[in-house]
Amino acid sequence: MSENPYQTYDARILEVKDLTSREKLFTLRFLDPEVGEKFEFRPGQFVIVDIRGFGEFPISICSSPTRKGYLQLCIRKAGRMTKFIHKMKEGDIIGIRGPYGNGFPMEEMEGSNLILVAGGLGMAPLRSVLWYAIDTGKYEHIWLLYGTKAYEDILFRDEIIHLLKHGEAMNCSVKLAYEVESPSCIYLERGFSDRVCRGVVTDLFRGEEFDVEKTYALICGPPVMYKFVIRELLDRKLSPGRIYMTLERRMRCGIGKCGHCIVGTSTSIKYVCKDGPVFTYWDALSTRGLI
Amino acid sequence: MRYIKLPSENFEKFFKSLEAWGTVYAPVRKGSIYSFQEVHDPSEMALDYNRTMLPPKKFFFRPKEAILRLKNGRWEDEVEAEPMVLFGLHSCDIHGLKILDRVYLDEPADPYYKSRREKTLIIGISCMPDEYCFCKSLGTHFAMDGFDLFLHELPDGWLVRIGSVRGHEMAWENGELFEEVTDEDLANFKEFEERRANAFQKELPQEGLADMLDLAYNSPVWKKYAEICLACGNCNMVCPTCRCYEVCDRWMDAYKAVRERRYDSCFMENHGLVAGGHNFRPTRLDRFRHRYYCKSYFDPSAGYNCVGCGRCDEFCPAKIEHVKVLEEVRGSLK
Ligand SMILES: Cc1cc2nc3c(=O)[nH]c(=O)nc-3n(C[C@H](O)[C@H](O)[C@H](O)COP(=O)(O)OP(=O)(O)OC[C@H]3O[C@@H](n4cnc5c(N)ncnc54)[C@H](O)[C@@H]3O)c2cc1C
Numbered sequence: 280m281s282e283n284p285y286q287t288y289d290a291r292i293l294e295v296k297d298l299t300s301r302e303k304l305f306t307l308r309f310l311d312p313e314v315g316e317k318f319e320f321r322p323g324q325f326v327i328v329d330i331r332g333f334g335e336f337p338i339s340i341c342s343s344p345t346r347k348g349y350l351q352l353c354i355r356k357a358g359r360m361t362k363f364i365h366k367m368k369e370g371d372i373i374g375i376r377g378p379y380g381n382g383f384p385m386e387e388m389e390g391s392n393l394i395l396v397a398g399g400l401g402m403a404p405l406r407s408v409l410w411y412a413i414d415t416g417k418y419e420h421i422w423l424l425y426g427t428k429a430y431e432d433i434l435f436r437d438e439i440i441h442l443l444k445h446g447e448a449m450n451c452s453v454k455l456a457y458e459v460e461s462p463s464c465i466y467l468e469r470g471f472s473d474r475v476c477r478g479v480v481t482d483l484f485r486g487e488e489f490d491v492e493k494t495y496a497l498i499c500g501p502p503v504m505y506k507f508v509i510r511e512l513l514d515r516k517l518s519p520g521r522i523y524m525t526l527e528r529r530m531r532c533g534i535g536k537c538g539h540c541i542v543g544t545s546t547s548i549k550y551v552c553k554d555g556p557v558f559t560y561w562d563a564l565s566t567r568g569l570i
Numbered sequence: 571m572r573y574i575k576l577p578s579e580n581f582e583k584f585f586k587s588l589e590a591w592g593t594v595y596a597p598v599r600k601g602s603i604y605s606f607q608e609v610h611d612p613s614e615m616a617l618d619y620n621r622t623m624l625p626p627k628k629f630f631f632r633p634k635e636a637i638l639r640l641k642n643g644r645w646e647d648e649v650e651a652e653p654m655v656l657f658g659l660h661s662c663d664i665h666g667l668k669i670l671d672r673v674y675l676d677e678p679a680d681p682y683y684k685s686r687r688e689k690t691l692i693i694g695i696s697c698m699p700d701e702y703c704f705c706k707s708l709g710t711h712f713a714m715d716g717f718d719l720f721l722h723e724l725p726d727g728w729l730v731r732i733g734s735v736r737g738h739e740m741a742w743e744n745g746e747l748f749e750e751v752t753d754e755d756l757a758n759f760k761e762f763e764e765r766r767a768n769a770f771q772k773e774l775p776q777e778g779l780a781d782m783l784d785l786a787y788n789s790p791v792w793k794k795y796a797e798i799c800l801a802c803g804n805c806n807m808v809c810p811t812c813r814c815y816e817v818c819d820r821w822m823d824a825y826k827a828v829r830e831r832r833y834d835s836c837f838m839e840n841h842g843l844v845a846g847g848h849n850f851r852p853t854r855l856d857r858f859r860h861r862y863y864c865k866s867y868f869d870p871s872a873g874y875n876c877v878g879c880g881r882c883d884e885f886c887p888a889k890i891e892h893v894k895v896l897e898e899v900r901g902s903l904k
């Protein structure tokens with residue numbers, strides 16, 4: 280492999296799937312099997328996607344390392360470069376470098392319950408955790424609390440509905456909150472009245488109790504979501520060290536050089552790209568501006 | 571450390587010998603400012619300079635450079651650097667390079683920076699502080715390492731400290747130019763250092779500084795200065811430890827493109843902007859404060875991210891003074 284950390288590796292787009300009107304799922308495979316072989320990652324890590332001649336941008340890996348041979352990225356059309364990749368098709372080649380960041384401490388959490396709290400696009404990195412936890416079977420019980428704007432915005436809708444129906448057999452309970460009413464939502468709510476409701480993600484905590492000694496919470500969503508979700512968790516006496524969140528910042532290099540993702544003050548500075556993007560609530564308490 | 575003496579009459583010969591090691595760059599006077607430029611003769615240099623506008627970081631981390639070139643659909647790189655000798659660096663700038671090293675040589679190392687750094691010899695020179703310098707407060711007024719040779723001015727020559735194996739080699743190859751250090755030289759060296767220590771006009775008290783600043787996060791002083799600040803980013807460009815960069819791809823013709831990086835400034839509005847228009851530092855106050863926190867970050871194993879060179883003060887069009895801001899912020903804690 281190249282010594283140059285800015286070099287990227289060719290990957291072929293095997294499949295492009297529309298998830299919603301704004302998000303597409305890209306399934307990729309490295310052209311060089313040796314690169315593919317060496318590419319190991321943890322749930323919560325991200326890659327830098329390179330569209331040669333147009334630029335680079337960071338994207339979380341949304342597939343699980345337990346499912347080998349391919350890599351999946353869920354990309355929202357948000358601006359110039361993501362618009363460009365949305366035009367790409369099966370067979371097209373893009374560049375990938377990474378994986379970057381620390382990822383979630385999956386080993387440390389083995390044997391415990393996991394509460395995954397996802398808001399909107401935050402479902403993407405948490406899907407990697409979800410399938411990793413289900414596939415390895417090393418976790419006691421998994422809750423997925425997912426807040427979305429409308430039925431049409433539910434990412435990985437087929438998988439979510441499948442888990443709503445059959446999740447318990449996999450030790451996984453899914454709960455869904457939507458904000459905009461629609462016939463499809465009402466239909467879902469009728470079928471799963473205890474698990475689907477109109478509201479925001481924090482409403483899904485109502486009535487939930489959990490064993491704080493044996494539970495970890497993993498959060499990903501828009502910036503405004505963190506404080507509210509964390510409050511619910513702290514109210515239930517979950518230790519700040521058991522609250523993990525994955526954060527977004529502007530990123531250029533992904534490896535602690537370009538300075539864009541720096542947060543903090545004179546007593547504590549963190550690089551979201553290399554010290555994170557996964558942080559505990561202790562980190563948020565000691566580093567201003569993290570959330 | 572090994573100490574030798576370079577008598578004044580041998581200085582020119584010694585300087586000429588440096589060209590065998592690489593292109594020599596040294597401080598040169600240009601109008602009212604100084605800058606590191608290629609030099610071929612000692613007479614071109616201004617060794618009594620106070621500070622250059624751009625610090626020596628420009629040789630390793632360039633204001634603008636191509637990091638990758640797209641040819642036939644593949645990125646290619648040119649990492650190979652030319653050998654250089656940087657002559658006449660002040661101690662604070664040597665410390666500045668050490669701070670950049672911690673970022674750019676940390677794994678995975680930046681190959682461009684690393685290759686230039688490995689091919690460059692650093693020769694330090696003693697200096698006298700002016701009204702902007704506060705390196706003494708930060709302990710960066712004397713370099714114990716980070717150089718190959720360090721020249722301390724004596725009335726009749728230079729006391730040379732040898733700081734590396736390559737420094738030894740440079741002295742060895744020109745053995746006839748050097749002499750043993752005498753007791754008189756030592757007395758002169760000591761006298762110079764004492765005179766210099768007493769010449770500092772600016773001081774940044776250290777006691778509890780990092781904590782006090784953190785506690786003063788909501789101080790109105792930040793706001794006061796953020797209103798005066800023009801957000802021009804000059805202070806970032808000239809700072810020897812600022813090293814943010816922005817990246818952009820550019821097409822040369824229909825078949826060739828380059829991926830370029832250039833200095834970026836945390837005063838620019840889009841520094842913390844992400845997709846969808848969310849900005850993590852939306853106001854000038856956020857950005858002003860961020861720079862001060864970044865510079866004042868205290869790493870227990872390495873110190874602050876500021877070396878007290880005084881460039882940000884000298885080149886600030888709004889005449890904002892770094893030490894004054896920090897002192898006022900700390901003073902605003904009641
Ligand atoms: C760790 C991490 C994981 C992410 N995971 C995902 C994911 O799984 N799915 C997804 O859709 N999005 C994800 N994002 C956000 C994604 O990086 C941005 O949507 C994308 O960079 C937007 O690029 P653009 O050119 O289309 O947008 P524009 O709005 O045109 O961007 C303008 C400029 O800002 C830059 N920019 C904008 N947002 C970001 C950002 N967050 N980080 C760095 N540069 C940015 C762009 O590169 C561009 O140069 C993630 C971001 C981070 C930091």
Ligand code: SF4
Nearest residue numbers: 809876877879880882
């Ligand atoms: S912050 Fe100012 S004084 Fe400190 S190193 Fe940077 S330019 Fe020099």
Ligand code: SF4
Nearest residue numbers: 799800802803805886
């Ligand atoms: S040089 Fe002065 S005016 Fe310009 S951004 Fe820095 S502090 Fe503000």
Ligand code: FES
Nearest residue numbers: 533537538540552
């Ligand atoms: S993304 Fe460049 S330093 Fe973190």
